[in-house]
Amino acid sequence: MTTGLKLVIFDVDGTLVDSQNDIVAAMTMAFDAVSAPVPARDAILGIVGLSLDRAMPRLAPDLAAADHDRMVEAYKASYMALRAQVGAAESSPLYPGASELLHALHAVPEILLGVATGKSRRGLDKLLEGHGLGPLFVTQQVADFHPSKPHPSMIYQAMADTGVAPGSTVMVGDTSFDMDMAASAGVTGIGVSWGYHPAATLTNAAHVIDGFGDLHPLLDRLWSVPA
The missing domain is CATH 1.10.150 (DNA polymerase; domain 1)
Structure with a gap:
C-alpha cells in the first residue's frame, strides 16, 4: 500500500x-x-x-x-x-466480520476510519458505545449537521476533518444513496451486497463486495502503485 x-x-x-x-x-x-x-x-x-x-x-x-x-x-x-x-x-448486531475488518484497518497506520450515517448523533453514540467501536472512527458525520444523503456534505466534512484527498477516500455502503453521495463527492464508492438495497441498484458503485473479507484486499489493489 x-x-x-x-x-x-x-x-x-x-x-x-x-x-x-x-x-x-x-x-x-x-x-x-x-x-x-x-x-x-x-x-x-x-x-x-x-x-x-x-x-x-x-x-x-x-x-x-x-x-x-x-x-x-x-x-x-x-x-x-x-x-x-x-x-x-443486541438490537443492532454487527454483520459477521465487521468488527474484525474494522480493527484490522484501524491497525494500519496510514488508514483512517470514518462514519457517514443518517442516524442522529445520539443514536450513533449509543450504537458505537454498545459495540465498543467509538475510538476506531476519527470522523463521524451524522444527520443532525448535514443535508440528507445523497448530498455529499458528509463526505466533504470527513475529508476536511482528516485532510485526505478524494483520490485517497472511499465510501462503503449498502444503498444507492451512499453510492450517489460518493459519486457526487468525487470519491470511490464501494457497495456491499448484504444490505437493504439490491446490489443491482448500486449503479454508482465502482465496486461491490460480497463480504467484509473482500474489502481489505480491494483497498490494497486500489491504493497500490505498480512496481
Whole structure:
C-alpha cells in the first residue's frame, strides 16, 4: 500500500449493523401515530440511509408536513424504546466480520476510519458505545449537521476533518444513496451486497463486495502503485 493517509468512510445501518427489525418496528409505530397505513417492509427498508425528514415524505407523500413531523418524533421515541429493551449491541448486531475488518484497518497506520450515517448523533453514540467501536472512527458525520444523503456534505466534512484527498477516500455502503453521495463527492464508492438495497441498484458503485473479507484486499489493489 502506498504511503500517505487514506480514508475509509462507512455507512452504518445495513452496512456495519443489521438494524432492520427495529427500523421496521419503529416505522410501524410512526405510521400508527398518525393513523396511516404502514408501508410494505421493502418500502421501509428502501428509505434507510435518508434522514428522517426526507424519509417520511417519501413513504407518505399524501400526508401533511405536520403529520411527517409527528412521525419523525414517534419514530425516534420508538427506536429509543426498542433499543433500551435489549441494548444497542443486541438490537443492532454487527454483520459477521465487521468488527474484525474494522480493527484490522484501524491497525494500519496510514488508514483512517470514518462514519457517514443518517442516524442522529445520539443514536450513533449509543450504537458505537454498545459495540465498543467509538475510538476506531476519527470522523463521524451524522444527520443532525448535514443535508440528507445523497448530498455529499458528509463526505466533504470527513475529508476536511482528516485532510485526505478524494483520490485517497472511499465510501462503503449498502444503498444507492451512499453510492450517489460518493459519486457526487468525487470519491470511490464501494457497495456491499448484504444490505437493504439490491446490489443491482448500486449503479454508482465502482465496486461491490460480497463480504467484509473482500474489502481489505480491494483497498490494497486500489491504493497500490505498480512496481
